[in-house]
Amino acid sequence: MYEKEGRAGYALVAPTTVLLAVFYLYPLAQTVAYSFTDWNPGVPGAVSFVGLQNFADLAGASGFLEALGTTVLIAVAVVPGSMAVGLVLAALLDGSFRGRTVYRTLIFAPHIAPTVGSALIFSYLLTPLGGLVNAALKGVGMPAVPFLTTSPWALIAVIIFLLWQQVGYSMVIYSAALSTIPPSYHEAAKLDGAGAVRRFLSISLPLVFPTSGFLVITGLLSSLQVFTQVFVLTGGGPLDSTKTVVFWIYEQGFLFFDGGLATAGSVVLLLVGVVVTLLQLRFLSRRDQIEMV
Amino acid sequence: MATTVESPAAPLPAPPVAMRRRRRPLSSAAPGLGRHLVLVVASVLFFGPFLWMVLVSFKSSTEALSSPPTFLPTVWHPENYLDVFRVAPFGRFYLNSVVVAVAATAGQVLTSLMAGFAFARLRFKGRNLLFVVLLAALMVPFELVFTPLVSLLSSLNWLNSYQGLIVPNIPSILGVFLFRQFFAAFPAEIEDASRIDGAGVWTRFRLIMAPMALPMIASFAILSFVYNWNNFFFQFVVVNRTEFFTVQIGLTLLQGQEASDFNLLMAGSTLAVLPVLLVFLLFQNQIVKAISGGLR
Numbered sequence: 143m144y145e146k147e148g149r150a151g152y153a154l155v156a157p158t159t160v161l162l163a164v165f166y167l168y169p170l171a172q173t174v175a176y177s178f179t180d181w182n183p184g185v186p187g188a189v190s191f192v193g194l195q196n197f198a199d200l201a202g203a204s205g206f207l208e209a210l211g212t213t214v215l216i217a218v219a220v221v222p223g224s225m226a227v228g229l230v231l232a233a234l235l236d237g238s239f240r241g242r243t244v245y246r247t248l249i250f251a252p253h254i255a256p257t258v259g260s261a262l263i264f265s266y267l268l269t270p271l272g273g274l275v276n277a278a279l280k281g282v283g284m285p286a287v288p289f290l291t292t293s294p295w296a297l298i299a300v301i302i303f304l305l306w307q308q309v310g311y312s313m314v315i316y317s318a319a320l321s322t323i324p325p326s327y328h329e330a331a332k333l334d335g336a337g338a339v340r341r342f343l344s345i346s347l348p349l350v351f352p353t354s355g356f357l358v359i360t361g362l363l364s365s366l367q368v369f370t371q372v373f374v375l376t377g378g379g380p381l382d383s384t385k386t387v388v389f390w391i392y393e394q395g396f397l398f399f400d401g402g403l404a405t406a407g408s409v410v411l412l413l414v415g416v417v418v419t420l421l422q423l424r425f426l427s428r429r430d431q432i433e434m435v
Numbered sequence: 436m437a438t439t440v441e442s443p444a445a446p447l448p449a450p451p452v453a454m455r456r457r458r459r460p461l462s463s464a465a466p467g468l469g470r471h472l473v474l475v476v477a478s479v480l481f482f483g484p485f486l487w488m489v490l491v492s493f494k495s496s497t498e499a500l501s502s503p504p505t506f507l508p509t510v511w512h513p514e515n516y517l518d519v520f521r522v523a524p525f526g527r528f529y530l531n532s533v534v535v536a537v538a539a540t541a542g543q544v545l546t547s548l549m550a551g552f553a554f555a556r557l558r559f560k561g562r563n564l565l566f567v568v569l570l571a572a573l574m575v576p577f578e579l580v581f582t583p584l585v586s587l588l589s590s591l592n593w594l595n596s597y598q599g600l601i602v603p604n605i606p607s608i609l610g611v612f613l614f615r616q617f618f619a620a621f622p623a624e625i626e627d628a629s630r631i632d633g634a635g636v637w638t639r640f641r642l643i644m645a646p647m648a649l650p651m652i653a654s655f656a657i658l659s660f661v662y663n664w665n666n667f668f669f670q671f672v673v674v675n676r677t678e679f680f681t682v683q684i685g686l687t688l689l690q691g692q693e694a695s696d697f698n699l700l701m702a703g704s705t706l707a708v709l710p711v712l713l714v715f716l717l718f719q720n721q722i723v724k725a726i727s728g729g730l731r
Contacts, residue, residue, distance in 0.1 A: 150635075155565060157549065158549075159568075165584060166584075168583075169583040170580050172587075183582060234470050241474075248481055251482055255485070256667065256707050258686045259703075260484070260708070262690060262700050263704055266697045266701065269697070272499065272504065280503075396582075396585075396672065408579050
């Protein structure tokens, strides 16, 4: 019987596995292989081995390190920021009261809306002449700021946009975690005279720690992949100040046809992602331990 | 949307004990005014931009940039939407987006359902190894491999084609996880009974397991549709001929052509955002559950 099950098993997992192998694992192997060559995506065939030259170029004047720095800056601002705001909102939403679902829906909407459309709204809100934000500044007597075309405002705008998109996700994940805390914990603390803030800090915060670990990792991984937000809001400018690693890879591969350099950048990004994911495995195993207690 | 109520919309599988909502502490049954105030401000900050988008999409191009800004349009210009279709073939873009999102969603649901069932309920050699490989592939977002992937699609002659837009998006590791989790938590008795009755794997899968997974299929299909509708970066590098543009790519085209006509840009954004917001408002319980359940 199990032999029959075996054949059925292979047949059932085959579509996912084969497509994944062809469209992700094979290109991944190519990414690593091409990073040691002078591959030009526009001219297939002519590829020669150049050793570690691409990686040396990454460290040089290619703009890669600046893009990596920008990406890290985005991650450092967006990951803790979206988690903190998301946790506060989740705590405020905890319980059941009128309007709870409406609030959750409205706050979560930016996470699920298509990025291009949302980013166009922000580019309109931030435009110097007639944008809502500058109209408000004018209202209080401040000069207009061309947010998307001056540094450091452009990067700040990208970060705020990403926060706006990510907070809802953290909030929903934290909500699920908070709802698993037995109310008796809070009731006992309340009998002992602990106020709402104290109970949040001493009960909720430690108990959602594993969830925070999960959010750090998923947040870092998604920060490493930022492209569309920058593409629509700033186009990488002004003076490359908002160019992320993926944006840089896109330029190298698709505009400058330097496939070797582009894939070398991808390999560095992959290594960063692997380190982050290994951390995730540690966090997740720790999460299970805590949940079993 | 204000009429949405907290209700268990679709009967999802019984969640693990730890996840089940417990009785609320008394104090949170009647939250204070301060709590509502913060949540109202947050709601305006997070959802306000969408309302603003819709309002501006009905203004004239000068009113869209008037200072101080008007809230409601002084004169409503619904013809802005016709102009968007005149400036760029948005009808075609819509058709492409629908074809791509529906086909990719169908593919994701079917393949994930099959693989999730096999990983949870069938024994075969190399099952665990295969699952670990799948886990590892989670580390490989499309953003990492797109340069060789696009050249692979090019050598298949799949650039600027529906199959190029659809097929690489069909494997879904998240989907496999969700369905594996669903089937693993499923009571074994029903399946065992039919096994004793002599039903083969396929019969069990087709007639018993898959129909029981319908609520899960619905949740994942909604999530998958939204993902595929929003999937800009992939579509953007696979397609450069206007006839294969999706709504998202069309929007960037509009951004390039009508940079200062924000009323048209907002009309275009509304066209791109509205289907997703509607799907979300209708099915938000399933979406939130699938998202917050996907990590367990």
